[in-house]
Amino acid sequence: MSLLVVGSIALDSVQTPHGVVTDALGGSATYFSYAASYFCPVRLVGVVGEDFPVAHRELLNSRGIDTSGLVVEKGGSTFRWSGKYEGDMNSADTLEVHLNVLGTFDPELPASFTDTPFVFLANGSPAMQRKVLKQTKTRKLVVADTMNLWIEIQRDELVELIREVDGLVLNDGEARMLTQEINLVSAGQKVLDMGPSFVIIKKGEHGAMFLSREETFVMPAFPLADVVDPTGAGDSFAGGFMGYLASVGSTDPTSLKKAMAYGTVVASFNVQDFSLRRFQRTDRAEIDRRLDTYRSMMSF
Amino acid sequence: MSLLVVGSIALDSVQTPHGVVTDALGGSATYFSYAASYFCPVRLVGVVGEDFPVAHRELLNSRGIDTSGLVVEKGGSTFRWSGKYEGDMNSADTLEVHLNVLGTFDPELPASFTDTPFVFLANGSPAMQRKVLKQTKTRKLVVADTMNLWIEIQRDELVELIREVDGLVLNDGEARMLTQEINLVSAGQKVLDMGPSFVIIKKGEHGAMFLSREETFVMPAFPLADVVDPTGAGDSFAGGFMGYLASVGSTDPTSLKKAMAYGTVVASFNVQDFSLRRFQRTDRAEIDRRLDTYRSMMSF
Numbered sequence: 001m002s003l004l005v006v007g008s009i010a011l012d013s014v015q016t017p018h019g020v021v022t023d024a025l026g027g028s029a030t031y032f033s034y035a036a037s038y039f040c041p042v043r044l045v046g047v048v049g050e051d052f053p054v055a056h057r058e059l060l061n062s063r064g065i066d067t068s069g070l071v072v073e074k075g076g077s078t079f080r081w082s083g084k085y086e087g088d089m090n091s092a093d094t095l096e097v098h099l100n101v102l103g104t105f106d107p108e109l110p111a112s113f114t115d116t117p118f119v120f121l122a123n124g125s126p127a128m129q130r131k132v133l134k135q136t137k138t139r140k141l142v143v144a145d146t147m148n149l150w151i152e153i154q155r156d157e158l159v160e161l162i163r164e165v166d167g168l169v170l171n172d173g174e175a176r177m178l179t180q181e182i183n184l185v186s187a188g189q190k191v192l193d194m195g196p197s198f199v200i201i202k203k204g205e206h207g208a209m210f211l212s213r214e215e216t217f218v219m220p221a222f223p224l225a226d227v228v229d230p231t232g233a234g235d236s237f238a239g240g241f242m243g244y245l246a247s248v249g250s251t252d253p254t255s256l257k258k259a260m261a262y263g264t265v266v267a268s269f270n271v272q273d274f275s276l277r278r279f280q281r282t283d284r285a286e287i288d289r290r291l292d293t294y295r296s297m298m299s300f
Numbered sequence: 301m302s303l304l305v306v307g308s309i310a311l312d313s314v315q316t317p318h319g320v321v322t323d324a325l326g327g328s329a330t331y332f333s334y335a336a337s338y339f340c341p342v343r344l345v346g347v348v349g350e351d352f353p354v355a356h357r358e359l360l361n362s363r364g365i366d367t368s369g370l371v372v373e374k375g376g377s378t379f380r381w382s383g384k385y386e387g388d389m390n391s392a393d394t395l396e397v398h399l400n401v402l403g404t405f406d407p408e409l410p411a412s413f414t415d416t417p418f419v420f421l422a423n424g425s426p427a428m429q430r431k432v433l434k435q436t437k438t439r440k441l442v443v444a445d446t447m448n449l450w451i452e453i454q455r456d457e458l459v460e461l462i463r464e465v466d467g468l469v470l471n472d473g474e475a476r477m478l479t480q481e482i483n484l485v486s487a488g489q490k491v492l493d494m495g496p497s498f499v500i501i502k503k504g505e506h507g508a509m510f511l512s513r514e515e516t517f518v519m520p521a522f523p524l525a526d527v528v529d530p531t532g533a534g535d536s537f538a539g540g541f542m543g544y545l546a547s548v549g550s551t552d553p554t555s556l557k558k559a560m561a562y563g564t565v566v567a568s569f570n571v572q573d574f575s576l577r578r579f580q581r582t583d584r585a586e587i588d589r590r591l592d593t594y595r596s597m598m599s600f
């Protein structure tokens with residue numbers, strides 16, 4: 001089945017202890033769609049400026065990603081983010097943000113996208129995410145990401161959104177901020193009380209926790225000595241997770257758990273180089289081999 | 301097979317967001333031996349003062365722990381530690397330490413203990429740990445714990461110790477301090493280069509990483525909403541780990557991995573109440589049921 005993602009397309013400038021990139025292809029919808037493209041047909045909705053290199057769109061198309069929902073705003077500039085990672089690289093220091101065309105992004109789904117069964121609302125204002133949701137017609141699974149900013153300034157809209165989606169993805173600090181619970185299991189349970197069927201709490205280098213009414217489990221990150229750039233890890237995780245679910249067309253507990261494992265493994269490739277570079281050097285067969293390794297790591 | 305532990309016996313005063321205890325039974329060798337007692341015969345070597353309650357020794361004896369190596373120093377006071385946990389409870393603020401009889405502890409193994417095949421050197425000065433090691437005759441597996449203090453003030457002795465043991469257990473911050481590597485996989489590999497067959501890096505609420513020349517894997521902590529007091533979690537982990545290995549009399553990779561899982565599960569019981577209280581309400585059957593749950597959590 002096909003998978004729709006609505007989110008940001010960015011030109012990222014990133015510094016880590018392992019190097020620097022300038023105006024590299026990034027953004028939540030970019031990482032998500034590239035990661036998901038190993039599993040299923042992906043439909044991308046986003047906005048860029050006239051400065052967005054043709055080669056970047058071609059790269060996405062080369063993975064079979066449908067970019068007919070990618071709007072090029074005349075006279076506009078693409079969203080730019082620059083950040084720096086130090087030490088354990090668990091969080092970025094944002095150096096500069098230029099929203100540019102993203103600041104007035106009011107996504108309209110192409111008619112051919114409104115029946116997409118699997119939908120991912122990448123991080124964005126809850127008001128915008130809800131407007132997108134209203135444009136979808138037949139949905140099998142809707143998952144949303146969010147961030148601390150929206151918990152602070154659009155909490156009511158966010159609470160409404162959480163009520164409307166099937167799954168919510170957020171990181172540990174955001175889960176604590178949203179629920180005022182320090183213990184992550186308790187925080188996750190409070191999110192479930194807000195409406196969704198499941199919640200995924202991302203813990204950076206420590207993996208991710210999944211909670212539903214039926215079960216709670218943690219999947220550790222795939223251990224790597226060569227973590228080069230964590231940018232996009234969370235969106236790559238979500239892309240692998242949703243991509244696998246769309247590929248099997250199912251949301252039963254067994255599929256959700258395997259999707260968590262795929263998300264973890266796909267994210268582990270992403271962090272091994274800047275931007276989409278490591279993804280460009282992998283394929284589904286290598287992802288499946290690492291999944292097998294990951295499975296055997298946790299078998300006892 | 302039997303298991304020897306040499307380490308501290310303490311009277312702990314602990315504050316957490318969930319309550320307070322005063323002069324409760326604690327110490328590395330206490331948590332370790334109680335945790336290991338679910339699996340194999342345990343021999344404990346330590347020192348206490350005349351103020352050490354008889355009931356505490358009886359509690360250890362009631363689990364079959366051989367306390368004939370527990371020295372009561374005349375006129376002395378038992379080691380006391382008091383600490384406070386806040387927020388995510390990942391680390392304690394030490395409020396007071398009174399070494400008392402532990403300050404001059406020079407452990408001598410009872411003759412009947414020198415042939416114990418499995419040996420755990422709980423956290424203590426590397427010089428002391430090495431003196432104990434020299435007293436052991438036939439050893440199948442020796443594992444040592446350490447802490448930041450010894451990395452700072454007895455680094456040379458610690459390096460010698462690490463060369464002599466089969467396995468080293470330390471936490472993430474200590475691994476980084478010892479090796480000057482921020483990435484934990486790289487840090488673990490550097491520890492392996494120092495001599496031991498394996499290293500276990502404890503990550504608190506995020507579980508533990510195992511590294512040997514053959515494999516690297518992470519086991520997440522068992523997810524719990526009711527974490528009451530993390531004191532002794534690392535020693536309980538080590539007790540479950542070594543106890544299981546001693547019970548099967550093996551140190552092959554399959555046994556080591558299952559031991560990591562048992563250590564994780566045993567530690568999860570420990571943190572659910574203060575001191576040894578939760579341990580006192582469990583048994584091997586319940587531990588095995590949680591191990592089954594843990595296994596199914598990570599099966600996909």
